Amino acid sequence: MTKTQRNAALIAASAVVLGITAPLTAAQAANSVPPKGVEDSLDWTKCEGPGLDPRQECATVKVPMDHAHPNGKKIGIAISRIPSEKPEARRGALLLIPGGPGGSALSAPSGKGQKLPQNVRDTYDLIGFDPRGVGRSTPVSCGLEHEDLALSKLRPWPAPDGSVTENMANAQRLSDACASNGGELMRHISTAAEARDLDRIREALGEQKVSAWGVSYGTYVGAVYSQLFPHRTDRIVLDSNQNPDPVRLQRAWLAAYETGVEDNFPEFAKWASAPGNPDRLARTAAEVRPLFLRLAARLDREPIPWPGANPEELNGNVLRQTMLDTFADPDNYPALAQLILAAQKGTVPPAPQAPPESVQQNVTAVGAATVCNDAAWPSSTAVYQKGVDKSRVKYPLTAGMPRSALVCAAWPYEPKEPPVRITDRGPSNILLVQNERDVATPLSSALRLRTTLGKRATMVTVNSTGHGAYLANGNECGDRAVSHFLATGERPGRDVYCD
Known part of the structure; x- marks a missing residue:
């Protein structure tokens, strides 16, 4: 596979939808000892799948489909x-919360978990999981037509x-499907439900408290968990953070692309105009x-x-969506530049390699269910048209997409509960x-999010470009x-800027 093909594959994959150990105190040691009988209830076996660390083991935790009816299905x-x-240095468990929604972290202990420094890997059991509806957890699918799986259509x-x-x-x-x-x-997939599943995982592991590293959408899950179960949280890292308000007219993550693109395009433009760049534009x-x-x-x-792409044409929106995917990692700038250069000549590069369709179906279903079940969306065409018209004028790079109608505009189910409101009440451990x-x-x-959490949090802002800061693009x-x-529980004394 050529470098161009590798970059294209990375773009496609991203579309399916980052010190010295302190001695244990007596209380910390107690936290790391599972209550009698709880740990034994998990049937740990060798994990299935390629490329996994031979130490990684897997189990299944049973949780209520509907947490409002804990004795039900x-x-x-x-x-x-x-x-x-290093068992003598063990503090507890570190939950690796994936992005998405629809992302998997089941292989994360073998993957990004091994990028953690040794003193962190000594401090924790690294815990991965597939959120409800995802992968090897009880899965869901909407059974969409192949054409409807194109990200330029899902967005x-x-x-x-x-x-x-x-x-x-x-x-x-899509909603009908x-x-x-x-x-x-599908009715019971939401951020609050995932947070409650995390507490069931904590309980099954026999931990009185858990630490967590949430990335992207996982920061919202981590914030909701910290709000619902503040007394169960130890050290919480939220990496690449979402706006905590899920009930705006357009859900915050989608609208964020307007400013996100404007923040990032100058970096791409600087790279794409640099002398000596073989893909100079x-x-x-x-x-x-x-x-x-x-x-x-x-x-x-x-x-x-x-041919071979989905859709089988390079149109303006496919180019715009490719830009969004590329900007997640500056290492993928060449793929976007090469696509632009080819299109200017009326040609295209080889079609990007897409993930398996079963994975796309699963990720799409969980993503739709989560976003639509978290909060009610408008159903009026006029509401979306008004937002799109304004956005296209102010943010031409995203052409109105962040204000347009997702599947949620026709979602058949009402949210089962109000969204969890993130507040500044709780332990200062984020x-x-x-x-x-x-x-x-x-x-x-x-x-x-930083303002909303108040004294509960400290923030490290990194002078870097790309999605995923810690051990990734930071x-x-x-x-x-x-x-x-x-490793130590010690945060910076105040918000800091890392140049």
């Missing part, structure tokens, strides 16, 4: 662990003229933005056939880490602050 939550590498990109009529039709079609094929579990950074907008508009009018330029969870969203200063907190 049960579903399975698949969990995994790699035990502390509500308006028509070239700005109309949301097709978005509304898509929302109804989820209602017909998703089963009863323009002589100056100032030329890159109008170049991109002209090309997107041309592709709106004259799409280029793209560390936020945030890249300054993040397309999906921009700094403005993190600052909103820098050494930010990584060091988070690692020190996880």
Whole structure:
């Protein structure tokens, strides 16, 4: 596989939807000892799947499908662990909370967990899991048509003229499929339900308290868990943070792309105009933005056939969606530049390799259920059209998509409970880490969460670009602050900026 193909595959995969050990006190030691009989209730076996650390083992925790009826029907939550590498230094369990919604962390103890420094791996059992509905947990699927799995369709990109009529039709079609094929579990997938599942995992592990590292959407899960079960939290790291308000007219994560793109495009433009860059697009950074907008508009009018892709054409919205995917990691800038260069000549690169369709179906179903069940969305075409019209003028790079109609505009179920309100009440044991330029969870969203948490949190802002700060697209200063907190419990005395 060429570098170009690898970069394209990374973009496709991203579309399916980051000190010295302190001695244990007597109380900490007590926290690490499971209550008699609880730990033994888990049947740990060797995990299935390629590339896993041989130490990783898996089990299933049974949880209520509906937490409002704890004695009712049960579903399975698949969990995994790699035990502390130094039992005498063990403090407890570190939950690795995935993004998404719809992401999996079952293999995370073998993956990103092994990037953690040794003193952190000594301190914790690393715990991964598939959230309810995902993967090896009791899964769901909407059974969508192949064409409806295209991210440029799942994200509500308006028509070239700005109309949301097709978005509304898509929302109804996808919603009908989820209602017909998703089963009863679709009604019970939400952020609050996942947070309650985490406490069932904690209980099954025999831990009085748990620590957690949540990334992207996982920061919202971590914040909700900390709100619902503050006395069960130990050290909480929230990495690449979402706005904590889920009940705005457009759910905050989607609207955030407007500012996220504006924060990130100058970095891409600087890279794409650098002398010596083999994928150089323009002589100056100032030329890159109008170049991109002209090309997107041309592709709106004259799409280029793209056999093997989904959809099988490169149109303006596919280009815009590729931009969003690329901006999650600056290492993928070449893929976007190469696509632009090819499109300017009327050609396309090889079609990107997509994840297995079964994975796409699963991730899409869980994502739709979570976002739509968390809070009620408007159902009026006029509401979305008004928002799109305003957004297209102010944020032309995203062409109105962040204000358009997702599947939630036609969702058949009402939220089962009000959204959990994040507040500043609770223990002061949360560390936020945030890249300054993040397309999906921009700094403005993190600052909103920081303000909401008040004295419960301290924030590390990292002068870096990309989604996922800690041990990913951040820098050494930010990584060091988070690692020190996880290993020792010591946070910076105040909010800090890592240049």
